[in-house]
Amino acid sequence: MTETDFQYVQELAARHAGIVLVRGKEYFVESRLGSIARSAGYGTLAEFIAQLRRVPVGTPHLQAVEALCTQETSFFRDFHPFELLRQSLLPDLLRKRAATRELRIWCGAAATGQEPYSLAILLREHFLQLAGWRVQILATDLSEATLRRARVGAYTQLEANRGLSAALLVKYFDQDGTQWLIKDDVRSMVEFRPLNLIGSWPTLPSMDLVLMRNVLIYFDTATRQDILRRLRQVLRPDGYLLLGSAETTLHLDGSYELIQHERVTCYSPAQVADPLADALNRLSGLSGQ
Ligand SMILES: C[S@@+](CC[C@H](N)C(=O)[O-])C[C@H]1O[C@@H](n2cnc3c(N)ncnc32)[C@H](O)[C@@H]1O
CATH class of the missing domain: 3.40.50.150 (Vaccinia Virus protein VP39)
Incomplete structure (x- = not known):
């Protein structure tokens, strides 16, 4: 992505979520925003960012910011x-x-x-x-x-396995197809x-x-x-x-x-x-x- 586009995204993330995206995070931004751009029908990430720049801040901007937040978590994280x-x-x-x-x-x-x-x-x-x-x-x-x-x-088996014992899983969750x-x-x-x-x-x-x-x-x-x-x-x-x-x-x-x-x-x-x-x-x- 271009430096100007990266700076725009840096500013968006800082202003709306407080998130600091340091240089070197370009690849992360490309991968997170690339999938949003594709599912919104844009041919390239550059086109998506150009559209974000053109219109006043609204839902697509906030969706982009949310996509830049790391949601990594697990049950009983760090024990x-x-x-x-x-x-x-x-x-x-x-x-x-x-x-x-x-x-x-x-x-x-x-x-x-x-x-x-x-x-x-x-x-x-x-x-x-x-x-x-x-x-x-x-x-x-x-x-x-x-x-x-x-x-x-609802959690996948993989998500459930991260931190939940089998005993807690069956006691506090119901199996629903492939999910808990x-x-x-x-x-x-x-x-x-x-x-x-x-x-x-x-x-x-x-x-x-x-x-x-x-x-x-x-x-x-x-x-x-x-x-x-x-x-x-x-x-x-x-x-x-x-x-x-x-x-x-x-x-x-x-x-x-x-x-x-x-x-x-x-x-x-x-x-x-x-x-x-x-x-x-x-x-x-x-x-x-
Ligand atoms: C890495 S997760 C941490 C989840 C959980 N606390 C844990 O430790 O497992 C960070 C969470 O912070 C949220 N987040 C990021 N910026 C935020 C903000 N400005 N206000 C509220 N939540 C924010 C993200 O959406 C994400 O869900």
Whole structure:
């Protein structure tokens, strides 16, 4: 692809998803956008991009941006964070919320649903005491197409094999031809909604646990800082944040405390030395949203 076309796509991805496409990613862009161009009836990628340039930003542009997002995910991805949740973070949150019997969890880049469904399965499997609690799992993503797949909750054998044991598979999924369909009682635990992390966020309830995994890596430093700052306002003071293994708040946002558990780092809002300064910070943050 030409340099000018690549620059156009770079700008589109940065403006609408915050995604940084560095030089050298031309091949990736060609392969992702090439298939969209072909299915939309364009002879070449250059023709498709020329058309995108001609018309005001609309559905085809956003579809192109979505195609540039990496949706790589799997059930119980990385294993250890889910062990930490099972052994430590969830029991701790259950103790802290015993009076209200409410638990709110947000998966901020849910992709095709494996991550929020893993959480729902974990809760079903190991926290029977949550029966009678109000448990909310909000799963959001930029990509509408991805969210449609997530809501259906149908996975190929290959996708199911990535992270699910045979026992969990038959317990929480129904076989439907060549696919495995998540059972209704697990599906209904998760609410899927579109949310662009770099846009303005709708009013969200305070969260006890946020999973924002494997998405910050695609953003530049200022965008990561902005998202971490806004997350801090959504996360309850005694709640937890989990990031991807290649992501951290370190050197980006000092208002998180790092808690190291063997192989996993999780984050919690740092204790505030000066509550008045903290309140003023939050207010200035809110006015900047
Ligand atoms: C690599 S997947 C991570 C999925 C899951 N969290 C995990 O760790 O397995 C990244 C997801 O981030 C989403 N994404 C990319 N940019 C986004 C943005 N600006 N706002 C919301 N979601 C975004 C993509 O659509 C994709 O589904």
